[in-house]
Amino acid sequence: MFEKKDEFVPTGAAETVVGTSVKLKGTLKSDGDITVDGSVNGEIKTKGTVTVGPNANIIANVHAKNVNIAGTVQGNVVATDRLSVSESGRVYGDISANILSIAAGALFSGKSTMAENVKEPEIELTVEKEEEPVLEEVLESPKK
Amino acid sequence: MYYYIINPASGGGKINKVQDKLKDRLKELGIAGEFVKSTGPGDIARLTKMAIDKGYKTIVAVGGDGTINEIINAIGGSGIALGIIPMGSSNELANMLGITEWQMACNILAARKVEEVDLGLINDKLFVTAASIGFDNVLFDLKRGQRIGSFGRLSFMTKLSAAARSYKPIHLELNLDGKFSVETDCFNFSLSNGAFLNYVPQKSKPQDNMLDAVLISHLNFGDAIKYGQGTLDLSKKPGQVSVFHTKKIKVTSKDPVPVSADGKVVAETPVTIEVSDRKLKVIVSKKRHF
Numbered sequence: 001m002f003e004k005k006d007e008f009v010p011t012g013a014a015e016t017v018v019g020t021s022v023k024l025k026g027t028l029k030s031d032g033d034i035t036v037d038g039s040v041n042g043e044i045k046t047k048g049t050v051t052v053g054p055n056a057n058i059i060a061n062v063h064a065k066n067v068n069i070a071g072t073v074q075g076n077v078v079a080t081d082r083l084s085v086s087e088s089g090r091v092y093g094d095i096s097a098n099i100l101s102i103a104a105g106a107l108f109s110g111k112s113t114m115a116e117n118v119k120e121p122e123i124e125l126t127v128e129k130e131e132e133p134v135l136e137e138v139l140e141s142p143k144k
Numbered sequence: 145m146y147y148y149i150i151n152p153a154s155g156g157g158k159i160n161k162v163q164d165k166l167k168d169r170l171k172e173l174g175i176a177g178e179f180v181k182s183t184g185p186g187d188i189a190r191l192t193k194m195a196i197d198k199g200y201k202t203i204v205a206v207g208g209d210g211t212i213n214e215i216i217n218a219i220g221g222s223g224i225a226l227g228i229i230p231m232g233s234s235n236e237l238a239n240m241l242g243i244t245e246w247q248m249a250c251n252i253l254a255a256r257k258v259e260e261v262d263l264g265l266i267n268d269k270l271f272v273t274a275a276s277i278g279f280d281n282v283l284f285d286l287k288r289g290q291r292i293g294s295f296g297r298l299s300f301m302t303k304l305s306a307a308a309r310s311y312k313p314i315h316l317e318l319n320l321d322g323k324f325s326v327e328t329d330c331f332n333f334s335l336s337n338g339a340f341l342n343y344v345p346q347k348s349k350p351q352d353n354m355l356d357a358v359l360i361s362h363l364n365f366g367d368a369i370k371y372g373q374g375t376l377d378l379s380k381k382p383g384q385v386s387v388f389h390t391k392k393i394k395v396t397s398k399d400p401v402p403v404s405a406d407g408k409v410v411a412e413t414p415v416t417i418e419v420s421d422r423k424l425k426v427i428v429s430k431k432r433h434f
Contacts, residue, residue: 006313016387016388016389017385017386017387018326018386019328019359019361019383019384019385019386020383020384021328021329021361021362022326022328022359022361022386023326023327024324024325024326025324025326026323026324026325027323027324027329028324030389037383038164038328038383038386039383042324052381053382054219055383070292078224091406095300098217
């Protein structure tokens with residue numbers, strides 16, 4: 001049970017829901033959670049979580065805090081926090097996330113970027129900070 | 145002074161059984177005011193305008209959502225506060241405001257706590273609870289003619305079964321705020337100004353300047369019966385319900401279909417439904433649901 005939870009994080013009552021038989025075209029923007037069980041052609045943007053149900057078919061770029069994919073997404077997916085693709089998920093496009101989880105059996109065709117990799121150079125900068133006391137001494141010396 | 149507009153036809157004539165007790169209670173509370181009775185279609189609007197001309201600041205609807213709808217459309221921009229004594233077959237607004245029966249309504253009127261709520265607009269008609277297309281309109285017709293008591297309930301169930309069996313879904317196209325369009329076959333479509341209907345998300349508020357579009361795509365016979373009885377839990381029907389938040393929606397269908405507001409048919413498709421610039425001042429309970 002715990003493994004399943006890791007693969008696909010369910011959300012509570014979403015503010016926006018696209019039902020199974022619904023075909024949506026255009027830009028779907030929201031501040032809250034979005035659940036898609038039908039088809040979307042366009043763009044999806046939210047500050048919350050996007051949940052793509054097993055029967056969903058999305059031809060759109062998706063940008064959200066968290067993205068859970070159990071259906072099909074054709075487009076680029078950006079999750080500022082967590083992206084999870086469950087075993088029934090199909091993603092054809094580039095993905096970017098801070099935390100990435102792709103279950104065995106899922107299909108992913110594209111390039112993946114993880115925010116952790118991008119942050120690596122910051123570690124070197126931290127090392128440089130250790131020299132700061134020396135710099136302060138140099139700066140303070142003219143005052144004396 | 146309060147101005148009471150009594151609709152004697154509301155809720156199958158509920159008011160006739162309690163009218164004297166109601167007046168006595170209002171007198172006890174010192175808010176008796178003036179009582180008028182509507183005599184037929186269009187009369188509520190005439191009585192409302194009469195109250196405005198007489199300078200009343202509070203009009204009390206003694207009836208249901210249909211009575212309230214006629215009053216709010218006649219109030220216009222006069223700034224009059226609306227009170228409610230629920231007596232209708234449908235009392236969605238009263239329930240949302242925390243007013244569940246007439247004795248409680250009298251106390252709430254005496255306390256006179258006023259809030260502003262949003263109004264919706266269909267063409268030039270205002271509504272306060274919800275606009276509907278589809279099976280809701282069948283239900284409104286059935287409830288309007290429903291008699292009180294067990295015979296009335298049995299008759300309602302018989303008619304509901306027949307309606308659910310013969311009902312055909314409607315193909316609708318929606319354009320929301322000019323940003324995206326939605327196409328689907330639907331059992332029912334409603335545009336709610338808050339959580340007035342039991343299947344609208346509880347986050348929905350009548351003060352958020354938004355309407356909640358709820359599409360129910362398909363229901364089988366058994367679920368349609370439960371829907372008609374108000375006992376269907378749509379949260380257990382994933383995929384069959386779509387929810388969107390919008391300020392303005394354009395609804396089109398292949399053939400014209402009726403569109404209701406506050407339980408009364410006021411237009412037909414194609415139609416534009418939006419949040420109105422006008423607000424309604426309404427007397428509320430401390431136990432209101434928003």
